[in-house]
Amino acid sequence: MRNPFAYLHQLEGLTVNDGIYDFLPHWQKESALHKFIRFIADEILMNDTDGPTRVPFGPDHLHPKWILPVDVAMLKYGIIDEPLFLIPDEPDPSETSASEDDPSHFRDPHYVVNACYHYLLDLRWTQVYEDLMSRITDEVFYVMFLNRRALANLNEFLASYVEEVRRDNFDTDEASLSDLFARDGELKRARPPMWARRAVFYRDRGRCTACGADLSGLIDTLSVGNYDHMMPLARGGLNDVTNLQLLCEDCNSKKSDRVVAPSNRYRRWY
Template sequence: MKNSKIFDNNFYSTYYYSNIISNILTGDPDTIGFLSNFRENVGSSIFLPYQKESALHSFCRSVISDFLHEDMTAYDEEDWKLCKINSYFKFRPYIDNAFSVFGLNWSFDEFLEGKSNHEFSDLEEYYEEVLITGYFEEVVNRIADEVFYVIFNNRGLMNDFNELVAGNLDLYRNDNEDSDLDVSSLFTSKGTLKRAHIPQWAKNAVFHRDKGQCTFCLKEISGVLTPNSKRHYDHMVPLAEGGLNDVSNLQLLCGTCNQTKGRTRTPPSLKYIKWY
């Protein structure tokens, strides 16, 4: 039986895109346009509680899509010119490489078969085909899954993402006034999100990421070594402060630390255990 939790991870440009996402989330002013694109792309669906395609997934996809598009256009134009000058330089579109890494059989060479004169307009046609067929989107989704796998471990970055959304909750709502999706029932009268039930898959993900330990005091609360180990799945950015019901906003805390933190905006712990 196929296990949906197992996937081939190629780590294709993972750190490149992770770094871009980190720069955006830590306030690089050059990246402000990517945030407004994200707001437009995500729609009111960002407020739906605990979707496996989390708010962070949507953010990764939006950013990766924008960057891949930019890179594709910029590099391909340059490389095309170089090929015209140096006939020994074989042209290969930027996205073609990604296709082959992910085993998506849709190369530019195949597209050109049967065409006699290879012109830049062929490449433009290829772009259009790639977008229409959904191959571009497929590559974006694959890269986003790989990026999510890496950055989910970074609690500081998860907090930055949720802080950023929390600080602009009204913008996210206003940007989507025309949306068919009515999310008003998800909000309290104060304009923050109501508490939603945390599904088991989200708890499992956070439990394993945080290794069954309180992220603040590192107390073992896995239930393996000690029977009295109540686990708290705490919202890093509290709901009352604009936090989302999203797996990216959760962290594992013990009872004592959870009580001390209460509903305050305490930064997440940066304590990790070395591999050896």
């Protein structure tokens, strides 16, 4: 996330063709991190179309069937009871005629790759794939939401696209998105809902993430004034739960609308 284009070469696919518009509405429970995780998980599975990480399946260890990681994942989660797709064998180069059952089998040198690709392409429209994406997204979110540095890097990346959004570029049916902006490239400030404040308060253990001050004894422990946008709205930041951190009043005032790397100090469980 520090240098996304160096490692995730297709990450731009998350925002191109007006993809950034999906991130604009305020306080979506399907947060920016959820969208990012789902995008990456889908890319990883779709890139495996020729079975380089294929997995053996079946009782015969000498001559097993082979399945793709996506089917392994669905089996592990209990989403399916048996593989939906078995990777076909490579065509026998000694064969010169087409198979009666599958005329393309011996004519297409990319038969296996194409078979895996078309299976994955069709699978993405099914409920079992949606269930798999939901399970993966929930698990990874649970881990990554604890890491403020990673969240800040994600929001900084997205902010670079939000800053380029111009309100007069929206179509007529996108007028509601235009109303979200205070001005070009800057979203309006929207009060964080209670569920977002609670999530951030408990993630940060009720302490200012900058100075460590204990905020849990305040009369109003969920005061809006203690919730800081890590990536300021004035710099293209989102009204998103992943863009919030808990700060005391003094630290929040000092930070203002500057971009400051969040603390990477985390409290031990014991």
